[in-house]
Amino acid sequence: MIAVTGAAGFIGSNLALRLAAAGHDLILVDHPLTPAKAANLADLARFRVLDHEQFLTLLERDRPQLSGVFHLGACSRTTETDWAYLDRNNVRYTRTVWEWCTANRCPLVYASSAATYGDGTRGFDDRTPAAELLPLNLYGKSKNDFDAWVQDELRAGRPTPPGWAGMKFFNVYGPREDHKGGMASVVWHAYRQVKDTGEVRLFRSTVAGVADGEQRRDFVFVGDCIDHMLWLWAHPAASGIYNSGTGHARTFLDLTRAVFAALGREPAVRFVDMPAALAAQYQSYTRADVSKLRAAGYDAPPTALEAGVAATVEWLRRPA
Template sequence: MMRARSQRPILITGGAGFIGTNLADALAAEGRDVLVYDALLRPGVEANLDWLRRRHPARVSAVVADVRDTASLAAAAGEAAAVFHFAAQVAVTTSLVEPTTDFEVNLGATLHLLEALRRRPDPAPLVFASTNKVYGDLADLEFRREGEAYRPVDERLHRHGIGEDRRLDFHTPYGCSKGGADQYVLDYARSFGVPTCVLRMSCIYGPRQMGTEDQGWVAHFLIRALAGEPIAIYGDGYQVRDILHVADAVAAYRAALARIDRVSGRAYNLGGGPANAVSLRQVLDAIRDLVAHPLDLSFHDWRAGDQRYYVSDTRAAAADLGLAPPIPWRTGLGDLARWLGEARGLAPATEQPRRRIAAAVSSA
């Protein structure tokens, strides 16, 4: 017999990953049972799961399996009170080398998960981690360079960012697989009444992020700088992103689930917004100040589908999800540096950023 929803765990696919681990920690801390579903394929995620189990031994359980294992995925979904779906192939570069795998993990597994929920007599809500890549390379927009960053010619775009009304334009196999999954998730709310919400993320950063050249560039840059290792820049470094601390992302995911009856079938852009819009060069300048030594930089050709400018219009998400203003990016960068010092011995610990971030988490 299926347990009452209040007694069931919250399922987090990719729950040992960067955002999934932070979300699992927040949910378990407030007394929710969490089921982490993860294949543990990415370096470092096994340590994240061990950390969660040590912190919340009575609250966190795990299924070590691939999302392409449809039987295991359906079994986990069948007992879930709600689902946060983070599991994915996350690199554009990998999708260009292995497009079939990219499709199977990002789109195929999402469809199987939706089907498992649809077959239940009481479909559990699902909140899906999508990406700003669904909007393509934005090559039709005009930009000019001002100082260390690109700036849109359109002043409305500069003030507010890219809105959800922007047309979808999938580039690269990764963009196609994530974009297709994004649309399936929305349609299962329309066609089948499965409560779903999509968050199209910009660049999320913060503690427990491993940071590689293909994913998690803020952490990657900081790790390389702290270790005194060279940093490769693809493009000219003036490209702009709106970066968001993971504490703010966790607050948004929790709010989407709490308000699922009101936001089901909706997609929201989630990022730092114009207040946290910053170029790669500006982040590197701030990192240089943090590490107090010159950085070893090299520049390379642009990568496929890369956007010269992407900033999220976050007004709809802030209004509908009740989100607080995001943590300022320099404060968040200091917090990440502190965590790297504590977790990896790459920098001395500092307390002031930690207090600011802890306050943001506790108020989420």
């Protein structure tokens, strides 16, 4: 049996469906389970669903025999300003899961984030100690604080889960993110904008020397992130913190053109000013260094942006 937290979320639901298709029995954990998120569990109704507090109670009371915990549940709003909430939900809750997995010899894969890298001036190398990184927002700080705690545990020689991986997800896109609203991927927003207005709105650049639409991100298809997690779960000797990206930086214009191509339309882009509050924490460039994952033995090629966008648009166009 495998537990997936954040199971009704974007990455979590795609992972749960992959695990279910492989024949695994699942415990699905999510909170709050809104109607929009619950739609992601429609094909997983045969499995037990718990909220996050019920899950901790189950772990402590029943000590289930789990072959893995994929802990993807968290507050993922990059605009969240309540640090006490983020510390409780993203840091301390994850410590509790880590400690249970350690005590019960259960492999653990948990979600970190590329937001830990801040503005990128310190690079995007997953070998960089968390203490040297400066996230731009409190969400990124919460993820980095937990990574730092893990690294402190390792330095102190304290026990760990028998196999573990922290995943620094880059700019993930793909099916099943309708519930995310403003936090959904650029692919999702671009698709909606084309359908509603015939054009895509992109932010003007706020960085000298970077043209409008030429901001670059490591856009990674959600299926690749699932592949990364499952490979690391199956290879406990590779335990560590890893980037989950493609290793390539593509422009927002590249992504937008891919959306129009998938819809069979000519590109129509309008540039708009970036809100001042967002500009202070905006990453104009990200690119995962994936050499550590490659050195560990993972050798599958990443999904090309155009192929991933086409698959996502096909899913978005499915009949309701």
